[in-house]
Amino acid sequence: MNGNRTAFLQGLSKIPGLTLVTDSAELKYLAKDRTGTGSESAMVLAEPESEKQIQSIVRLCREFQVSIVPQGGRTGYAGGASSSGNDLLLSLHRMNRILELNPYLPSLRAQAGCITRSIQDYARKEGYYFPVDFASSGSSQIGGNAATNAGGIRFIRYGGMRNHILGMKAITGTGEILETNGEILKDNTGYNLKELLIGSEGTLGIITELTLALTAQPPESVVLLCAHSTSGDVLELLAHCRRSGLDLHAFEFFNQGCLQKVAEHLKLDLPFSNPVPYYSLLEFTLDNASEEFLESGELFQLCFEALPASSDSGKKKFWSYREGISESLSAGPVHKNDISIPLAGIPSYLDQLQQLLEQRFTDLQSYLFGHIGDGNIHINLKPADGSLSTLDFHDQCRSFDQANTELIQSFHGSISAEHGIGTLKKAALLTVRSETEIQLMQSIKATFDPDWILNPGKIFDRMQDSGIK
């Protein structure tokens, strides 16, 4: 910080209409995101209601060299919205208005603080569909989704946030407003700054408004819950779906450990009489192709058992096995990884991962689930029994991450498919992206935010000039 804390807070309090929170108990709670990492404190929370207020905040923070942590629903898994101790937390939650529906595209213009579910509900009420969806849709915000380029369970059919952002308003680290693209589908006028801001985790600009592409309501669908003896069968089932011309809405998977946890947590019956190592959950359009698929010999070869559901309640129950997993793992220590692997390599990667865990990490219990149809697997680790200290657990997880990063690289995969880098993957980023790339990113950061006040310490730390050629 540059200058006097009291003077800074006084300056803030003079911004017309701006709500501030300085209560330390409240700040202690808000200083962390879902990961529980970061500092126990922050300097102040600002709750702006307009771009103008945000511009004033940014300019004041620049003058006093105060770091800004933009916060959406704080539902991230990478520490991207956590405080480093003396920051200004900037919550978007008061900027939660849906502004305009355009029925021609169709599209919806909305402020960044809108809850994801409210966007989904509004679209559905108007006869459209907003397909970006995940377990945290009830609390995540649409601006945070854009800042992290969120993916989710419908990616396989619709893509993620990047595919649904037509226009964006954002405020840079110098307090300037960027308004990019708007409601046009095609715009090749210079570098696409919008695409750069998507997934930049609040380090290049504070996203304040989005124009979102909506789609038609999805067609009637079937959910199929399948039990598999090998991960190879899961991938072969995906290939069989593709060959069958199935219109997939989702292709998810989880292992036996996840099923046990979620059934206990949600008090659900086990869907199959005998446990198997892997389960897949498919959703697809009910059409001629799906009718043939459901009768196909390959389906029965690749699945130990396969249960279809076409009623709303049946589909919901099957989905709860998948969507309840994260929550069922949240009691006690848990270490999360969110990786992606080119599809062809997945069975081999999973075999090698299993070997790695069995040979070197017998104190860790692994829970694997995720969007396997996109090549995206969430690896969750917990202590195998109660005897492992928290410190030892975290040590082992760190070692695991190192070994796993090497393994992922050998498959040309990604160490962060949809969760982003935040603070938790910073070290790994330096090993998976080249020096050239890191330098380009650092320089782009300095371009949008010359004083490094926007979410500093997220994605990467500031390297001194010597590091940048």
Add this chain to the structure above:
Amino acid sequence: MNGNRTAFLQGLSKIPGLTLVTDSAELKYLAKDRTGTGSESAMVLAEPESEKQIQSIVRLCREFQVSIVPQGGRTGYAGGASSSGNDLLLSLHRMNRILELNPYLPSLRAQAGCITRSIQDYARKEGYYFPVDFASSGSSQIGGNAATNAGGIRFIRYGGMRNHILGMKAITGTGEILETNGEILKDNTGYNLKELLIGSEGTLGIITELTLALTAQPPESVVLLCAHSTSGDVLELLAHCRRSGLDLHAFEFFNQGCLQKVAEHLKLDLPFSNPVPYYSLLEFTLDNASEEFLESGELFQLCFEALPASSDSGKKKFWSYREGISESLSAGPVHKNDISIPLAGIPSYLDQLQQLLEQRFTDLQSYLFGHIGDGNIHINLKPADGSLSTLDFHDQCRSFDQANTELIQSFHGSISAEHGIGTLKKAALLTVRSETEIQLMQSIKATFDPDWILNPGKIFDRMQDSGIK
């Protein structure tokens, strides 16, 4: 240039295996792209066959401060591949190998110099489909398509190049190789440099290799050629298609002037007995929705006449009315605009455009056509009769562009939907993008290419440090 031209050319000739062309007649031809603008000469043409050769070229050019103009098929409409007189032209045409098909995604890895049609043909032969398509597919290169974020006639169903680039290799202005994303669908590891390079018109990096997303073969389709009395009816027909749940593959339009030109040029019969102001060309999946649509009362209300074609030859003939337009206008002077407008505003924009032309530009004849379902219209101007001198024609076009840019801005549209900025739209770019945006772009340019040797003078001119805050 910094230093001795002979020394530079000697250095080039020492790069192992590199083919060089210095014949001035050949260079004169290659110094221009399809727009015919730019210089009559260039210093040398290099035809590399590997990334390694390109890295050597870039480093040598950096040492001697020689500008590099990357060239694909030179089919652009913005002057983006034209020489400024003393440049090194870098043609990618020898890097034209298809490297690998991945049937799981499915995707295709290919070198940047592959002709678009060869990618389409390869995909089709293997049972897949590459949907980015336009009139110049037979000569444009896939790397140039990426560098300009090309759109085309299937955008409405599949999106453009941006939607089909999974991974990219490119060489920056310092000769470093960037390898981004590869064959994974999800990758949130820092800023997405690939998205930034798409559409950057060779100013940030020389694209050398792409991993392209393929899709399933399109379903059986119908082509419908419609005659309309008003542009409003064209837009209402689009809304009717959307309400009918029609699976649109294309929604194109052209005006009466275009139809006349193309029929003369290709010696085609006129499809309708009476001329009307506007025509639309639709292609959509043959399914239940399309059967209902073809019988619907709204279709007959919105169209003066509507002719369906479902045979290959019939569809091809209807498409030739649309795809032959550009070529039919190419004899004599022609001035091109490629704009996009939010869909809701199109009828009103077209009315005001018509007024503008009738009131102020009676010496110009306008030919309107394009991808109206995407809000994208190509405005082509030619002298109304032979009496207008070339100089006066270009003067009038310049005045028209200024007035049209204002009009487009009042509709929140884009002055370049899919053609890019190149040299021809540079002046207009400064009026439609904010100072903040231009400064950010300039600074990003300097980050990737500190010596401004990659296609300098395209998109924008270099502003001196004083211009960048």
